[in-house]
Amino acid sequence: xxxxxxxxxxxxxxxxxxxxxxxxxxxxxxxxxxxxxxxxxxxxxxxxxxxxxxxxxxxxxxxxxxxxxxxxxxxxxxxxxxxxxxxxxxxxxxxxxxxxxxxxxxxxxxxxxxxxxxxxxxxxxxxxxxxxxxxxxxxxxxxxxxxxxxxxxxxxxxxxxxxxxxxxxxxxxxxxxxxxxxxxxxxxxxxxxxxxxxxxxxxxxxxxxxxxxxxxxxxxxxxxxxxxxxxxxxxxxxxxxxxxxxxxxxxxxxxxxxxxxxxxxxxxxxxxxxxxxxxxxxxxxxxxxxxxxxxxxxxxxxxxxxxxxxxxxxxxxxxxxxxxxxxxxxxxxxxxxxxxxxxxxxxxxxxxxxxxxxxxxxxxxxxxxxxxxxxx
Amino acid sequence: xxxxxxxxxxxxxxxxxxxxxxxxxxxxxxxxxxxxxxxxxxxxxxxxxxxxxxxxxxxxxxxxxxxxxxxxxxxxxxxxxxxxxxxxxxxxxxxxxxxxxxxxxxxxxxxxxxxxxxxxxxxxxxxxxxxxxxxxxxxxxxxxxxxxxxxxxxxxxxxxxxxxxxxxxxxxxxxxxxxxxxxxxxxxxxxxxxxxxxxxxxxxxxxxxxxxxxxxxxxxxxxxxxxxxxxxxxxxxxxxxxxxxxxxxxxxxxxxxxxxxxxxxxxxxxxxxxxxxxxxxxxxxxxxxxx
Numbered sequence: 001x002x003x004x005x006x007x008x009x010x011x012x013x014x015x016x017x018x019x020x021x022x023x024x025x026x027x028x029x030x031x032x033x034x035x036x037x038x039x040x041x042x043x044x045x046x047x048x049x050x051x052x053x054x055x056x057x058x059x060x061x062x063x064x065x066x067x068x069x070x071x072x073x074x075x076x077x078x079x080x081x082x083x084x085x086x087x088x089x090x091x092x093x094x095x096x097x098x099x100x101x102x103x104x105x106x107x108x109x110x111x112x113x114x115x116x117x118x119x120x121x122x123x124x125x126x127x128x129x130x131x132x133x134x135x136x137x138x139x140x141x142x143x144x145x146x147x148x149x150x151x152x153x154x155x156x157x158x159x160x161x162x163x164x165x166x167x168x169x170x171x172x173x174x175x176x177x178x179x180x181x182x183x184x185x186x187x188x189x190x191x192x193x194x195x196x197x198x199x200x201x202x203x204x205x206x207x208x209x210x211x212x213x214x215x216x217x218x219x220x221x222x223x224x225x226x227x228x229x230x231x232x233x234x235x236x237x238x239x240x241x242x243x244x245x246x247x248x249x250x251x252x253x254x255x256x257x258x259x260x261x262x263x264x265x266x267x268x269x270x271x272x273x274x275x276x277x278x279x280x281x282x283x284x285x286x287x288x289x290x291x292x293x294x295x296x297x298x299x300x301x302x303x304x305x306x307x308x309x310x311x312x313x314x315x316x317x318x319x320x321x322x323x324x325x326x327x328x329x330x331x332x333x334x335x336x337x338x339x340x341x342x343x344x345x346x347x348x349x350x351x352x353x354x355x356x357x358x359x360x361x362x363x364x365x366x367x368x369x370x371x372x373x374x375x376x
Numbered sequence: 377x378x379x380x381x382x383x384x385x386x387x388x389x390x391x392x393x394x395x396x397x398x399x400x401x402x403x404x405x406x407x408x409x410x411x412x413x414x415x416x417x418x419x420x421x422x423x424x425x426x427x428x429x430x431x432x433x434x435x436x437x438x439x440x441x442x443x444x445x446x447x448x449x450x451x452x453x454x455x456x457x458x459x460x461x462x463x464x465x466x467x468x469x470x471x472x473x474x475x476x477x478x479x480x481x482x483x484x485x486x487x488x489x490x491x492x493x494x495x496x497x498x499x500x501x502x503x504x505x506x507x508x509x510x511x512x513x514x515x516x517x518x519x520x521x522x523x524x525x526x527x528x529x530x531x532x533x534x535x536x537x538x539x540x541x542x543x544x545x546x547x548x549x550x551x552x553x554x555x556x557x558x559x560x561x562x563x564x565x566x567x568x569x570x571x572x573x574x575x576x577x578x579x580x581x582x583x584x585x586x587x588x589x590x591x592x593x594x595x596x597x598x599x600x601x602x603x604x605x606x607x608x609x610x611x612x613x614x615x616x617x618x619x620x621x622x623x624x625x626x627x628x629x630x631x632x633x634x635x636x637x638x639x640x641x642x643x644x645x646x647x648x649x650x651x652x653x654x655x656x657x658x659x660x661x662x663x664x665x666x667x
Contacts, residue, residue: 035492167637195636200587200596203386204631204639211379224494224588231586235514236382237505256496256588 023066024059024318026051026308027086028095029106030301034074039098039297043120044069045290046301047095050339053285060309061318067095076102080109087113092320094118095304098297100126100170107134116324118304120297124173127349133324135307135350137300139269141174143351144245147372148218148267149181151358152243155370158216162191162209162240164229165220171197174220174245190214199225202232210238219244219264227256234260241265246296249361261361265369268357270296273366278334278341299341306339307332343374381511383628389517391624392524396579397601398608398616399528400572405610406548407568410460411472414479415576416598422447422580423497423589424486436498444577452573456566479594486591499585520582527578528617531571535613544568600627603647609660618659 028047031040051065059065070086072079079102086094087109094110097103098120107126110117111133119126119134124141127134152158161182165175171194179189191212193205206229209217217240219229226248233242242248242264249266272283272294282302286294310332311323331345345353358370397419404410412418426443434442459478463471501519505512535541546554547564555561579597587593600623608619623643630642656662 193636198592199636200593201390201627201631203390204383204628205636207379207382207386207628207632210382224590227494227496228586228588234503235516236386237512237514252493256494258496 023064024092024308024312025089026065026067026093026095026305027070027089027091028067029070029072029079029082029086029102030096031074031098031102032069032071034072036072036074036099038295039120040072040074040096042294042297043096043098043301045286046294046298046303047305049286049289050302050305052289053339054305054309060312061316063318065305065308072097072099072102074099074102076105080105083109087115091115092318093308093323095301096120098300103134107131110134114321116320116327118307120300120304123169124177125169127351131350132328135324135327135346136352137303137307138296138352139354139356140351141177143353143375144267144269144356145174145177146181146375147356148243148245149178149185149187151267151372152182152216152218153185153187155358156216156241156243158187158214158241160188160190160212160214160216162193162212162214162217163189163220164191164193164195164205164209164217166197166199166222166225167194168197170222171220178218178220195221195225195229197222197225200228202229203236205229206232206236206238209233209240210236214240216240217242219248221247223247223250223252224256226250226253227261230257230260230264243267249359249366251295251366254361254364254366259364262363263361265358265360267372268296268359269354270299271357271359271366271368272296272299273359273368274357275368275371276342278338282341303340303344306337306341310337310340313337345374345376379632381509382513383632384625385511385513385517387625387628388621389520389624390583390628391604391621392521392528393579393583393620394597394600394604394624395617395620396524396527396575396582397597398604398620399531399613400575401601401605402608402610402613402616403568403572405605407544407565408460408464409468409471410464411468411475412572413472413475413598413602414482414594415601416594416596417479417482418447418451418573418576418594419580419583419597419601420589420591420594421451421482421486422577423584424490425450426581427490427495427497427589440500440581443581444574447577447580448570448573450573451576452570453566455573456569460569479598483591483594490591492591494588494590497584497589500581516585523578523582527575531575532613540567600624600643603643605657607643607647607650607657609657612657612660615657615659619657622658 030043051067055064070082072082079097083106094115094117096119100121100123103119103121103126111131116133120137122140127140165171191208195205244266246268249264254261286298311327315326327346328348332340333343334340342354353374353376355374356372357368359366360369401415404412422443425446426439429439429442459474463474501516504515543559544564546559547561551561604619604623605616609615626643631639
């Protein structure tokens with residue numbers, strides 16, 4: 001009797017381990033609560049949608065994908081603890097977090113464990129620390145700012161530019177790259193204005209812009225401050241065209257700034273409004289499953305999983321140690337892997353090159369005006 | 377030069393709002409020795425009350441009236457009855473600390489029940505420009521200035537020209553004697569709390585379209601108004617008005633001519649200078665009071 005039980009237990013153990021070996025385990029740590037809840041929830045839903053699609057078509061190399069989601073509470077300290085916990089379970093690839101600050105403190109852990117981390121952060125410095133296991137899902141500032149500067153110089157034909165930026169890691173990073181690029185192209189920076197995070201009153205800053213009388217204004221602030229400065233620019237009657245990034249023309253900014261946002265333009269790496277059929281398809285499937293239209297973070301989460309699929313299929317085996325090497329320098333074409341939505345190339349630092357979009361706010365709506373091609 | 381003019385106008389408009397808030401500070405101090413550290417949150421909250429009324433389907437004008445009435449009940453009546461009266465017995469300091477706790481409570485409550493994100497707020501003044509002395513000045517700035525000036529003018533008229541105002545002043549200056557000559561001191565004190573609540577609701581209505589409705593927006597305002605009240609003279613309504621306008625202009629000029637990073641420091645340095653060289657404030661009178 002005893003031996004029968006033992007054999008039974010052994011059999012169960014063997015079959016369970018067998019079942020586990022069949023699935024590929026991914027770990028996600030994201031901002032599911034706290035200030036970044038919108039970011040993290042979109043990211044998570046994007047991941048779940050991609051996994052559902054891939055598994056429905058038979059998985060990756062015949063094996064199903066499986067993901068665990070952990071909540072960083074939008075707090076770098078918690079993110080670090082959750083990533084450590086996730087790494088202890090030995091995942092194939094780590095997904096997230098979305099906040100640059102949380103990525104910064106967790107990336108060394110994943111690198112030490114030799115696990116590839118595919119994340120949503122956009123701060124320039126993240127991929128400049130020589131980490132060989134970190135990959136972006138969207139543009140870092142060093143990829144987006146040259147496109148912005150080129151647009152200001154070539155398309156807006158601005159000879160003089162006022163640059164307004166927020167004095168934190170995000171703002172300073174963007175400001176440094178854009179000013180360097182503008183000057184290289186020959187547009188003169190006539191006002192270089194730093195503002196504070198959480199600043200409420202922009203009267204003085206806008207006064208300075210007005211005094212400098214530039215051909216264009218580049219605004220690089222967080223969403224709420226963007227809305228405030230847009231209102232103040234309108235209030236003081238500044239008519240120079242406004243250029244920014246996703247943070248200037250996002251839906252939240254349009255809601256807060258009202259008609260003061262009209263006419264503002266921005267460079268956007270990923271948008272569900274993009275005139276790309278595959279993205280439209282993604283948007284429809286996502287909206288059908290979750291009953292709301294995703295923002296770019298939903299796209300990022302979705303792309304992260306398809307990056308895992310494409311790189312694994314390129315290797316022809318599930319090998320977490322060789323994964324990062326395979327992804328470096330890899331070009332994934334949307335024709336071969338429709339889930340990647342647009343052709344994308346990863347460089348040796350984990351930065352991406354992809355086409356992007358020039359969006360203008362027209363009567364309170366984002367309208368894609370132009371598709372900006374891949375740099376290389 | 378045109379830049380300086382723009383800065384002055386914008387500074388005066390912001391300063392006028394600071395003045396409204398600072399006047400409330402001084403009123404509460406004069407009549408009941410209440411230092412209200414939640415004054416900034418008192419400015420933040422009415423905007424959310426108005427927004428809540430609008431979400432419930434009320435048109436903007438009705439939401440304004442409801443917001444002001446609710447503010448007077450919550451931030452005037454309830455504040456006095458539930459917090460100031462019970463704490464007053466223990467002295468000025470415990471009361472001041474209780475108002476700090478109240479500030480945190482209001483902030484967290486708005487964050488919890490409304491949102492941690494900013495919300496847009498409609499402006500009572502239409503956008504557009506008018507030309508003054510050859511300069512384009514926004515209607516919003518003018519509207520803010522006009523409303524604030526009217527409010528302050530109305531208040532000083534009430535205090536100086538009416539029997540009610542004289543009774544309030546008497547209750548503030550010497551409650552014991554006022555009581556002997558038949559002034560209903562308690563009612564006068566309650567009245568100042570209601571006036572304060574009205575002023576902060578008005579300030580909220582004027583500033584929120586510019587600063588956006590956010591749970592944390594009271595911090596900056598409360599601090600600016602507090603500095604304005606001390607600089608102008610904590611025991612004088614006209615001091616608070618002058619202090620408010622001065623801090624508004626100073627803040628804007630500092631942001632333009634010193635640096636945005638140090639803009640918050642300049643009024644502080646000014647405050648220290650005033651405390652060192654003229655502790656009663658620019659327009660205040662020296663007083664001794666046992667606390």
